Amino acid sequence: MENILHIIPEIFIFCSALILLILGLFIKNIKLINNLAILSLLIAVALVINQPYQSIYLNSYVIDEFSSLFKIMIFIGSIVTLVMFVSSREDLHINLYEFPILILLSTLGMMVMVSANDLLAMFIGLELQSLSLYVLAALNRNSLLSSEAGIKYFILGALSSGLLLFGISYIYGFSGNTNFNLIAVNYNSESLGLLIGIVFVLAGLAFKVSAVPFHMWTPDVYQGAPTPITAFFALAPKIAAMGLLVRFLFNSFGELYLDWQQIIFFISIASMILAAFAAIAQTNIKRLMAYSSIGHIGYALIGVACVSSEGLRSLLIYLMIYLVMNVSVFTVILSLKRNDAYFENISDLSGMYKNHPFATILVALMMFSLAGIPPLAGFFGKFYIFVAALESNMVFLAVVGIIASVISAFYYLRIVKIMYFDEPKEEFDGLNIRSLQVLFYPSSFLVILFFSYPAPIIQLSEYAIKSFY
Amino acid sequence: MNELPILSILILLPIVGIFFMTLIRNNNDQSSNNLKHTALWISFLNFLISLYLLFSFNQQDADFQFEERYFWIEYGISYHLGVDGISILFIVLTTMLVPICILASYDSIKFSVKEYLIAFLALETFMIGVFCSLDLVLFYLFFEGGLIPMFLIIGIWGGERRVYSTFKFFLYTLAGSVFMLLAIIYIFITAGTTDVSYLLDYNFTRNEQIVLWLAFFASFMVKIPMWPFHTWLPDAHVEAPTAGSVILAGVLLKMAGYGFIRFSIGFFPEASELFAPLIFTLSIVAIIVTSLIALVQEDMKKLIAYSSVAHMGFVTLGIFTFTVQGIEGSVIQMISHGIVSAALFLCVGVVYDRLHTREISRYGGLVSKMPMYAFTFMIFILASLGLPGTSGFVGEFLVLLSIFSINTYFAVFATTGVVLAATYSLWLYRRMIFGALIKDDLSEMLDLTRREIIIFVPLITLTIFIGIYPKPVIDIIEPSTKKIVSQVNGKLN
Numbered sequence: 001m002e003n004i005l006h007i008i009p010e011i012f013i014f015c016s017a018l019i020l021l022i023l024g025l026f027i028k029n030i031k032l033i034n035n036l037a038i039l040s041l042l043i044a045v046a047l048v049i050n051q052p053y054q055s056i057y058l059n060s061y062v063i064d065e066f067s068s069l070f071k072i073m074i075f076i077g078s079i080v081t082l083v084m085f086v087s088s089r090e091d092l093h094i095n096l097y098e099f100p101i102l103i104l105l106s107t108l109g110m111m112v113m114v115s116a117n118d119l120l121a122m123f124i125g126l127e128l129q130s131l132s133l134y135v136l137a138a139l140n141r142n143s144l145l146s147s148e149a150g151i152k153y154f155i156l157g158a159l160s161s162g163l164l165l166f167g168i169s170y171i172y173g174f175s176g177n178t179n180f181n182l183i184a185v186n187y188n189s190e191s192l193g194l195l196i197g198i199v200f201v202l203a204g205l206a207f208k209v210s211a212v213p214f215h216m217w218t219p220d221v222y223q224g225a226p227t228p229i230t231a232f233f234a235l236a237p238k239i240a241a242m243g244l245l246v247r248f249l250f251n252s253f254g255e256l257y258l259d260w261q262q263i264i265f266f267i268s269i270a271s272m273i274l275a276a277f278a279a280i281a282q283t284n285i286k287r288l289m290a291y292s293s294i295g296h297i298g299y300a301l302i303g304v305a306c307v308s309s310e311g312l313r314s315l316l317i318y319l320m321i322y323l324v325m326n327v328s329v330f331t332v333i334l335s336l337k338r339n340d341a342y343f344e345n346i347s348d349l350s351g352m353y354k355n356h357p358f359a360t361i362l363v364a365l366m367m368f369s370l371a372g373i374p375p376l377a378g379f380f381g382k383f384y385i386f387v388a389a390l391e392s393n394m395v396f397l398a399v400v401g402i403i404a405s406v407i408s409a410f411y412y413l414r415i416v417k418i419m420y421f422d423e424p425k426e427e428f429d430g431l432n433i434r435s436l437q438v439l440f441y442p443s444s445f446l447v448i449l450f451f452s453y454p455a456p457i458i459q460l461s462e463y464a465i466k467s468f469y
Numbered sequence: 470m471n472e473l474p475i476l477s478i479l480i481l482l483p484i485v486g487i488f489f490m491t492l493i494r495n496n497n498d499q500s501s502n503n504l505k506h507t508a509l510w511i512s513f514l515n516f517l518i519s520l521y522l523l524f525s526f527n528q529q530d531a532d533f534q535f536e537e538r539y540f541w542i543e544y545g546i547s548y549h550l551g552v553d554g555i556s557i558l559f560i561v562l563t564t565m566l567v568p569i570c571i572l573a574s575y576d577s578i579k580f581s582v583k584e585y586l587i588a589f590l591a592l593e594t595f596m597i598g599v600f601c602s603l604d605l606v607l608f609y610l611f612f613e614g615g616l617i618p619m620f621l622i623i624g625i626w627g628g629e630r631r632v633y634s635t636f637k638f639f640l641y642t643l644a645g646s647v648f649m650l651l652a653i654i655y656i657f658i659t660a661g662t663t664d665v666s667y668l669l670d671y672n673f674t675r676n677e678q679i680v681l682w683l684a685f686f687a688s689f690m691v692k693i694p695m696w697p698f699h700t701w702l703p704d705a706h707v708e709a710p711t712a713g714s715v716i717l718a719g720v721l722l723k724m725a726g727y728g729f730i731r732f733s734i735g736f737f738p739e740a741s742e743l744f745a746p747l748i749f750t751l752s753i754v755a756i757i758v759t760s761l762i763a764l765v766q767e768d769m770k771k772l773i774a775y776s777s778v779a780h781m782g783f784v785t786l787g788i789f790t791f792t793v794q795g796i797e798g799s800v801i802q803m804i805s806h807g808i809v810s811a812a813l814f815l816c817v818g819v820v821y822d823r824l825h826t827r828e829i830s831r832y833g834g835l836v837s838k839m840p841m842y843a844f845t846f847m848i849f850i851l852a853s854l855g856l857p858g859t860s861g862f863v864g865e866f867l868v869l870l871s872i873f874s875i876n877t878y879f880a881v882f883a884t885t886g887v888v889l890a891a892t893y894s895l896w897l898y899r900r901m902i903f904g905a906l907i908k909d910d911l912s913e914m915l916d917l918t919r920r921e922i923i924i925f926v927p928l929i930t931l932t933i934f935i936g937i938y939p940k941p942v943i944d945i946i947e948p949s950t951k952k953i954v955s956q957v958n959g960k961l962n
Contacts, residue, residue, distance in 0.1 A: 357584060358491070368617050373643070374610040380542075383606070387654050398654075402647040409643055413620070413636060421624045421632050451610065454542050 006056045006063070009047040009071070010111050016040035017104040024097035031086060037100035038082050041107070045075050059179055060118035062247075066467035069316065069460065070114040070243040073323055077235030078107045080327050080439055084228040084334055087433045091340060092226045094139045102139075103232065106132035110240035117251060119168045119178040122244060126164070126208065129237060130157050136232070137225045149224025156217045160207035167200025171252075180251035189256055198253060198260055205248070208241035211301060212270035215294050219282075222290035227342070230286055231330035234293050239319050242297075246304060246312065250468050257307045264305040265397065271298030272404035279411045284344050285333055288411065289326075292370060295408055296322050302385050302401060306392040309469040314384035316461035321381040321450070328366050328443040331436045332359070338428040346415060351424025359431050362444040364416045369447050371409040377450035474537050475522055476550040476601045479515060479560065483590035486511035490590075495583040505575055508586040512568040512593060519564040523945075526557055531948035533603060533666060542606065545662035549603040554949035555730060555800055556600040558942065559723055562807045563600065566719045567593045569924050570712035573815055577711060577822050578626060585626060588618040592716060599724050605653045605663035605732075612688075612724060613646055619713070619721065627708040634701075634708035641701040645691030652684035656736075669735050669956060682740035685733050692725035695748075695785060696755035699778045706774035707827070711818030714770060718777050719811035723803045726784045730796060730953065734788065738957040745789040749872075749879050755782035756886035763893040769817045769827045772897055773810060776853060779886055780806045786883060787868035790875050791957055796950045797943060798867025804942065805860035805935060809852045812928040816846045819921055820901075823914055829897065834906035839916045843902045845925050850898045852932045854891040860935035 004011065016037070024033050048071045055062045082100055089095040105128060112125030134157060138150020168178075174193040175183045187194050207214040222230045249260055275295030282288040300322070303315030336343050353360035369376035382405060389398040431440055450457070490507055494500055527534060533551030541548040552560065571589060578585050595618070598611030616639055624635035657663045660671050673681065691698045702722075706714045734741045756779045763775035780802065787799035819842060820835070821827055836843040852859035855866075865887065873880040906912065917925070935942055 353581070353584070357581070361584070361587075364621075365617070373617060374613045379610070379613075383650070383654070386651060387657065390651070390654050391658050398651055402651055406640065406644045406647055410636070410640060413639060416620070417624065417632055417636070420621060421635075455540075458543060 006054065007061065009044045009051065010108060012047060013040065013044050013104055013108045013111065017101050017108065020097075020104070021101050024101065030089065030095060030097045030099075033097045034082055034085060034100045037104055038079055040104070041075050041079050041082070045072060048072060048075070055117065059181060060121050061112075061115050062117040062467075063115055064467040065464045066243070066247070067115040069464040070239065071111050073239050073320065074107060074110045074114070074236045076323060076327075077232065077239065078103050080235060080330075081228050081232040083435050083439055084231055084331065087435045088226070088228060088334055088342075091337070091342065092140060092228075093142055094226045094228075096139065099136070099139065102132045102136050106136070106232075107236070110236055113240045114243035114247070116244065117180045117247065119171065119180075122248065123161075123165065123168060126241075126244070127161065129240065130161065130208075133157075133233070133237060136229045137221055139229065140226050143224070145224035146226060147224075149221040152224075153217055153221045156207065160204045160214065163200050163207075164204025167197045167202075167204060170194070170197030170200065173197075180248065183252040184254065187256075194256075195259055198256075199263065201248065202245075202260065202263055205241055205245045206267055209238050209245065209297050209301075210290075210294055211267040211297050212274045212294060213267070215271070215274070218294060219287045219290040222293075223284055223286045223344070227286070227330065227334045230289075231326070231334070234289065234326045234330065235323055238293065238297060239323065242300060242304075242315070242319060246315070246468075249304065250307075250312075254307075261305055261307055264301055265394075268298050268301035268305055268397065269400050271295060271301065272401055273298075276404040276407040276411075279408065280414075282411070283346055285336075285346050285349075285415075286344050288346065288415075289329065289333070292408070292412075293326070295404065296370075298404070299382060299385050299401060302389050302394070302397050305397060306388045306394060308388060308392050309465055310384075310388040310391050312465045312468060313458075313461045314381075314388040316464055317384045317457055318381040320457055320461070321377045321447070324443050324446050325366060325369055325378060327439055328362070328447060329370070331440040331443070332363050332366075332431070335431045335433065335436050335440075336428060338426060343428075346418055347422075348425060348428075349415065350418050350422035352419040354424040355427045356431065359440070360419050362440070362448075364419060365448055366444060367412040367415050371412040372405050373409070375451040377447040380450060380454060475518065476535050476552065476597075477537060479518055479522070479564070479597050480550075480594055480601070482511060482515050482518070483594045486590050487587050490583060490587055493583070501582045504583050504586055505571065508590060509568055509571050511590065512564070512571055515593065516561075516564040516568055519561045522552070523557060523561050526552070526554075526945070528554070528944050529948060531952035536603070541604075545657060545664070546606045547604055547664065548607060549664055549666075550601045551603045551666070552601050553952075554945045554947065555953075556727065558800065558804055558945060559600040559720070559727055559807075560597055562723070562804055563593065563596045563720050565927070566715060566807070566811055569811070569815070569928070570715050572920060572924055573715065573818060574710065574712045575920060577818065581625065585622070588621050589712070589716075592618040592622070596716075596720050596724070600727060603665040605656060605665065605668075608665075609646070609650055609653055612728075613643070615721065615724075616642055619717070622713045623705055623709045626710040626713070629708070630704070631708040634704040637701045638705040641691050641698065645698070646688040648684040649688035652681045655681065665731070665735075671736070672960065673737060675739055678737040678740035679743065682733060682737040682744060685728065685737075686744070689725040689728045689733065690751075693722055693729070693781050693785065694725075694778060695751050695782070696758055696778065699755065699759065702778060703771045703774040706777075706814075707768060707770045711814060711821065714814040714817075715811040718773070718814060719807040722777065722781055723807055726781065726788065726799065726803050729785065729788050730799070734791065734957055735953060738791075738960045741789060741957075742791070742961060745791075748785050748789045749876070752782040752786045753879060753882045753886075755779060756786075756883060757889065760886055760889035760893060764889070764896070767828055767830065769829055769897070769901075770814065772829070772893065773813050773817065776890065776893065777806070777810050779890060780810070780853075782886070783865055783868045783883065786872050786879070787864075790871040791954060792871045792874065793947070793950050793954050794867050794874075795871030796953065797946050798864050798871060800864075800946050800950070801860070801935070801939065801942060802864025802868060805852070805864050805932070808928055808931050808935075809849050809859075809861055812845075812849045812925065812932070813853060815924060815928075816842070816849060819917065820914075824910065829900050831908065832901040832911065833908060834902070834904045835911065835914065836902045837906050838911065838914045841917045841922070845917070845929065846902060847898065848929055848932060850894045852936070854894040855887055858933070858936045860932045860939075862936055863939045
């Protein structure tokens with residue numbers, strides 16, 4: 001029996017979720033519950049940082065540099081969501097104390113995902129995360145769109161879990177193990193069954209990171225879910241699923257990479273190209289961000305497809321930059337409120353710069369950053385991805401990525417065009433809510449000033465890939 | 470050595486200015502005047518610093534000077550700045566044109582003055598950065614970063630079809646440049662660094678050179694622009710505000726010419742030699758075709774825009790002769806075109822501010838109402854067609870001389886371009902300035918104001934000075950050009 005203290009951050013999050021659940025029954029102050037949830041996440045950050053690196057529970061659960069970095073990114077995503085919740089809970093009709101608790105439980109699931117080194121632990125983490133997300137997507141019970149989003153996400157999510165489980169059973173059947181490292185030792189590389197297993201597990205995981213062709217849920221769920229939840233979707237679960245994907249592929253099938261590399265290769269190209277074209281026609285900003293996130297996942301997957309330390313490093317850099325950019329953009333989306341009603345049509349942004357000159361220039365720069373224009377952070381994300389791709393001789397992938405980035409520049413520019421070049425509409429409330437400013441300005445400045453001192457992010461990612469190389 | 474990081478100061482000063490300007494409120498005329506003065510003084514201060522740079526520059530030394538190198542992203546990609554005899558002139562050109570642009574927009578920009586000035590100062594930072602970065606990634610950062618403020622300048626303060634034009638400008642340039650990014654990354658991987666001074670001594674294999682050269686070419690040919698990818702330029706010029714056109718013609722096009730000299734022939738001499746006939750052909754076609762197109766233009770700005778394409782054709786001709794004369798001629802042609810075309814766009818701006826039309830047929834007989842304007846316009850029209858005694862002549866003459874030593878046919882065709890330039894320029898001048906003043910709305914036209922005279926005086930002085938006595942300019946360019954040519958020849962043999 002190993003010491004339970006090895007997973008103290010997970011236990012801490014779990015306990016605080018339970019305590020807050022009970023507290024919520026007696027205390028009607030939702031803001032207090034929310035703040036306590038934020039506090040427990042902050043404490044969990046400290047706990048994760050001070051955790052010793054080891055592999056525990058018969059090597060089914062790994063705490064290393066890689067998982068710690070991912071956990072911290074997930075915490076940031078969760079904290080951002082909870083801060084967004086404060087400002088919008090009443091107007092969005094999601095003023096329920098379950099919100100922070102579900103976020104905590106989902107965060108717990110994601111922590112298990114990124115640390116899992118065993119097919120079963122991976123599945124448990126994934127399900128805990130997904131079940132909380134199904135509820136969160138449908139949290140606004142009065143909205144048809146939100147319910148639709150929840151149901152849609154649930155049905156497709158259940159299907160993908162089924163595929164995943166099917167794949168897991170194949171892998172277990174043909175290698176006789178569920179532990180990633182033991183699979184790597186024991187499989188028979190000739191067997192077709194193992195390959196089927198990998199394909200099915202990858203299909204399930206591609207659904208979670210919303211890569212083409214398993215992306216269909218993303219636009220609808222992004223649009224239907226209340227905005228803080230959409231932000232959460234964009235920030236945390238994708239990053240966690242990406243961490244899981246990397247560990248699953250690299251730890252168990254690192255030797256077999258020629259087989260799965262082409263799958264990643266394909267879904268990466270498909271995601272980049274589909275997102276670049278599909279986003280052009282969008283009129284709803286949340287749908288547009290859904291396609292944008294599909295495209296970004298496509299770029300991040302280039303990093304996985306490289307199967308090299310540079311590839312993983314670029315993946316981590318990309319995900320960190322992606323996280324910060326999305327924080328900024330979703331805060332802005334959450335601030336689009338006119339006469340107490342939220343609006344999501346891109347055309348409603350027109351002439352924004354007349355009323356909010358400073359915020360608008362930052363939003364415009366975020367758009368340029370998402371499009372990958374230097375000197376903003378998004379450029380460096382893409383730069384490292386392409387460095388890794390060319391280093392692994394994946395010229396085709398790099399060229400497709402470059403072309404897709406030019407096409408996608410068009411729809412990001414369209415937002416800038418609407419904000420700056422079109423006739424102004426009625427003024428909207430904008431970013432005068434303090435809790436949103438706290439998120440918006442720091443994240444925007446991080447993106448803009450990234451070029452002046454990029455070393456910390458790069459060193460951090462180099463540190464984190466020590467788990468693999 | 471000079472301890473002061475003067476190039477970094479040049480790059481950062483506009484940013485500091487932006488920071489101060491964000492603190493100034495913009496709610497009435499008084500404060501918007503304050504903003505204009507702040508921007509003007511900051512850009513003027515930058516000009517003075519660049520003059521100091523020019524005078525403390527060692528003309529005998531062909532190497533990079535005022536070098537600064539700091540750790541930036543990782544090993545091999547550093548923050549490396551430096552100037553040689555070629556880039557220093559572009560820096561001075563940039564810092565000179567920016568205050569002129571700001572001065573020229575004093576009255577013509579009516580709304581969102583603060584954002585406009587901030588965009589201009591940001592653009593200045595990027596432009597200076599392009600010319601003094603000695604690291605390819607840093608260069609790309611500045612080269613592409615300049616798109617953002619220019620996109621906004623055309624899109625917000627431009628004319629009627631501004632959205633179409635600015636999108637076209639942005640996407641054309643971006644599409645060309647991304648291939649250069651891949652090439653830069655490839656260089657980083659194979660050579661292990663993107664440091665320019667190291668790469669100038671590095672030998673790429675022939676096949677590598679061909680691919681990389683084409684990738685760089687894709688970017689520069691769109692930017693300079695060469696026929697047939699020049700169509701964004703007339704659109705962008707027509708819709709941009711006057712100052713935007715000035716910067717576009719005066720500096721942004723030169724980035725590509727500078728890139729050709731520094732990178733294309735510096736890194737890939739074999740490929741450059743291989744593709745030189747292609748460049749010559751495209752340049753000759755550009756010179757003749759765009760000159761003919763310029764002849765039939767109804768819009769003044771479009772006419773000057775097409776003439777820019779033709780003039781840049783001479784630049785590319787000169788660069789790819791790999792002779793000292795040719796490259797010197799190209800640099801002088803670029804500097805001269807930077808001054809003259811900028812001034813021509815300012816001249817258009819002067820009458821546009823008064824009559825709000827750029828149609829040539831709406832004007833006529835301006836000489837009787839605006840004698841000073843007619844004189845100024847004449848000088849720049851003559852400089853644009855390359856009259857001896859103006860700066861336009863020196864560059865064109867050197868380029869023609871060098872191309873003649875390479876291939877007579879190309880020289881003959883290129884000379885045709887000079888004749889055509891005279892045709893469309895003089896015809897434009899005749900239609901606008903001469904003739905009887907019969908149109909009613911022209912009778913109220915006022916001559917140049919004091920502000921406009923202040924704008925034009927330095928430009929006229931420089932045009933004539935370089936035309937009559939180009940030696941100081943050539944002295945600055947020559948050592949570095951000789952070094953480049955000897956390096957190229959050394960690699961080729």
